[in-house]
Amino acid sequence: MSDKKKSAGKKDSTKKEKERKNASLKTVKSSFNWFKIITIFSAAVTVVLSAHLYNTVTTSKEVPKLNVDEWWGPLPMNPKQDLSIRPYRIEFSDVIVNDLRERLMHRRPFTPPLEDVGFKYGFNTNFLARVLDYWQNSYDFASREKFLNQFNHFVTNIQGLDIHFMHVKPKHTDDSQHTVVPLLLLHGWPGSVREFYELVPRLTAPRAGSRVVFEVIAPSLPGYGFSQGAVRPGLGPLEVAVVLRNLMQRLGHSQYYVQGGDWGHFIGSNLATLFPGEVLGFHTNMPIVASHPLVPVVTIFGMFFPSLVVEPELHSRMYPWGQKLAFTVEETGYLHEQATKPDTVGVALTDSPAGLAAYILEKFSTWTNPAFKKAGDGELLNKFALTHLLDNVMIYWATNSITTSMRLYAEHFSKRYMEHKMDQVHTTVPTWGIKFKHELGFQPDCILKLKYKNYLHSTIVEDGGHFAAFELPDVMADDIFKAVNTFIEFHEQKKKEAAEKPIDPEPHKKATTVYDFTVKDINGNDVKLDKYRGHVLIIVNVASQCGLTSTNYQELNALYDKYAKSRGLRILAFPCNQFLGQEPGTAKDILTFTKERGVKFDLFEKVDVNGDTAHPLWKFLKQTQSGTFGDFIKWNFSKFIVDKNGVPVERLAPNVNPSELEPLLAKYW
Known part of the structure; x- marks a missing residue:
């Protein structure tokens, strides 16, 4: 082949190579442009969908419409329902006391606890023997009956159920510096109105610096203690809220404040959500939003960016999340049983005072401070007097109400209740929370404000657990006074803003x-x-x-x-x-x-x-x-x-x- 032909062939080859590279480059550029377009489009779609999802989950669900006269008592209804408010006296009759002592005397020997387990396997039976001996031989039933009757008790029939309540008014109501306001105090499980006996005198006594003093109404929840339970399914936290609202109406209170913890939190929250024109303020010592869809999102986000979710000084109350989750699983076994088969558990606890005492008092140990489970006595007497603890157990035993009390869990987790999605129904009533160090659950204010649109304040306490009114009545009373005074200022400011806002006549x-x-x-x-x-x-x-x-x-x-x-x-x-x-x-x-x-x-x-x-x-x-x-x-x-x-x-x-x-x-x- 001649040199000219070789040179021409080389030029052709070089030209083709350039053309091939240019074509490849164009393809790459074209692909890159399409990639950019797809990426930008995907990002835009993601932003739009995320915004739509956020708007969907943060938009308030509708307030459920409930029958405020729904009948929970036996049928047929009496056309002449007794609406009177009747005095009530707590009584531990000789029949109840003698039967209890007989059962305690003839209890079977307990299985000894494992070595050095404290309360880790549940109530330590060595210490339980001491508790039951005290209940049988040293608990003064007559004096405790007198103690429990120190406040005025009443019963009235609401929606077919006899509802018991304590009604305590301030002794000095002629003080012009203090306005008497009604406060509905709500207990939980496994508590009772006994939790409030140390708190009530502190709330009904006028104090310097406060504009108010309280008239306290503390009911036994339906199915708890001295209040009747429903005879048919369906009486959940929403329906109980209606019953208690009707109780306040019966007492002549069209507006009032609410305080609650445990079930008292959920019921009080429902009251504030259902009747915002009646509830003037809601104070909770268990401020949580349990089932809002953004709760797990915010919680997981906080694992990576904790400072954006919770204050550094409170980080340990929320994280490490794995440890908190493990504790929750460990402490909620009772909940799963009571939410599905409360009557099965109820048979054992109704028949055995030893079982009832162990089942209830174990919660007063671990829920007051998880570290207490390391001790052989659960450090129960570190925070409470044994007599006071047995007062609460005695209320459940004397009224045979443990089964009906546990049914509230089954009603709460029923399809009927869950469909209402109450944690996604906004609450506009001013709300105030107090967060005790060892409460079962902790949530930062950013989560609480998903539901409580006027969440005003959280009080942080470096002590205390689930039974705060019982354990730290002074702290609770101080915080309730601060909260209600703030609620009053909140409403005054709203009225002032409304008065200053020009009214459009057309x-x-x-x-x-x-x-x-x-x-x-x-x-x-x-x-x-x-x-x-x-x-x-x-x-x-x-x-x-x-x-x-x-x-x-x-x-x-x-x-x-x-x-x-x-x-x-x-x-x-x-x-x-x-x-x-x-x-x-x-x-x-x-x-x-x-x-x-x-x-x-x-x-x-x-x-x-x-x-x-x-x-x-x-x-x-x-x-x-x-x-x-x-x-x-x-x-x-x-x-x-x-x-x-x-x-x-x-x-x-x-x-x-x-x-x-x-x-x-x-x-x-």
Whole structure:
């Protein structure tokens, strides 16, 4: 081959190599550009989805609608229910005492504990023998009965159950410097009202620097101690909250403060969430949000970035997470049993005072301080007097209430209760927590504020455990006084801000959706209509004595039953007395009437819908959807359909039955 041909071939080869490299480079650049596009798109999608997920889990769930008159007692109901408040006296009868001593005397020998285990395997039987000997021979039943009766006790029937409560008023109520305010004190398991005996005198005595002194109402929870338990399933923490709210109403307290720990925390939290217009403040000594979906996310995030989740000085209360989780698993075996088979455990504890004492008192050791389990006596007497501990056990034994008390766990973990997702229902009532060092669970304020939107303060205590009122009554009393005084300042500030805020005389002219309005429900509580975002609404004016009432209530109920869960339909009913006076009753009368007709949808305060005094919401509805002969409402049961964006889209005349709305509603699902 000639040199010219060789040179030409080499040039061709070089040219092809360059072309190949350029093509590869273009491919790489193209691939890189696509990679950038995909990466940016994925990041954007991730951000959008994350924001949507965060918004979803932080948006308040709806406050559940409960039957405040649900009957928990034996059937048939007595049409002449005794609503009286009757004095009650705690009694340890000779029959109860003699039977107890007989059982303690003839108890079987216990299996000896393993060497040097302390309370690590449960209640140490060597020490248990000492406890039972004391209970049998040295516990003075007569003097303890007198001690327990030092406060006034009462019983009244609420929703079919005899509910017991202590009612202690300040002795000196003529002090103009202190306002007497009602405080509902709520105990937990395995406690009782006995936990409050050292606390109550501290709360009912006026103190310098406080604006208030307390009138204390301390009930035995239904099924605990001297209060009857339900005869049918379903009486969980939500329903107990309703019972206790009705108790406070019975006593004449339309507004009050609540304090609780253990079950008292959950029930008190439910009270504040269900009845924000009645509960003025909630103080808890077990501040936790148990089941919010962001709790595990925040907890795990804190493992890597602890300073963003919890204060450095409190880090050891939350982490190492593995150790805390192991402790939780170890200490909640009782919970799993009581949440699934409470009656099985109840048989053994009802029959054996030794078993009952061991089962209850073991919690007073380990839950007061986990380190106590190392000691052969569980260091029970380090914090408590044995007589005082046995007072609490004696209440369970004398009333035979251990089984009914444990059933509350089964009701709490039932499908009926869990579906309400109460930890995702926002609580606007001002809330204050006190965090004792050895409480069973600890959560930082950033978690608590997911639910408690006005969580004001956490008091940190470097001592104390689960039974704080019993163990450290001075600390508890001081903190309750501080909390309630702060709650009062909170409400005063809110009133001041409301008074200073200029009132728009015509808010309906600036509104764009129904979400711009706040209304009052039938109980007088403020309701911001933006809680209905994403729901199709029917807004209707109703009356109790109209010829259209029966058909409309029946068919509105049918629509609600059919579409409330499946399509998210919500019905907002506003009583109105402007049409021949056909809604003349009070809010209580209207409530009674609607309950008799099984109304399940949302009921609001009585309003005007026409004229200068018409509610701004109704002015907006009429302004947005004018009628055939003008914008005024013609009669009872005029209906407006509002779409998922809060915009009124349809207006139906009173003579259009609710069942005829189905095709129209289908357009807006």
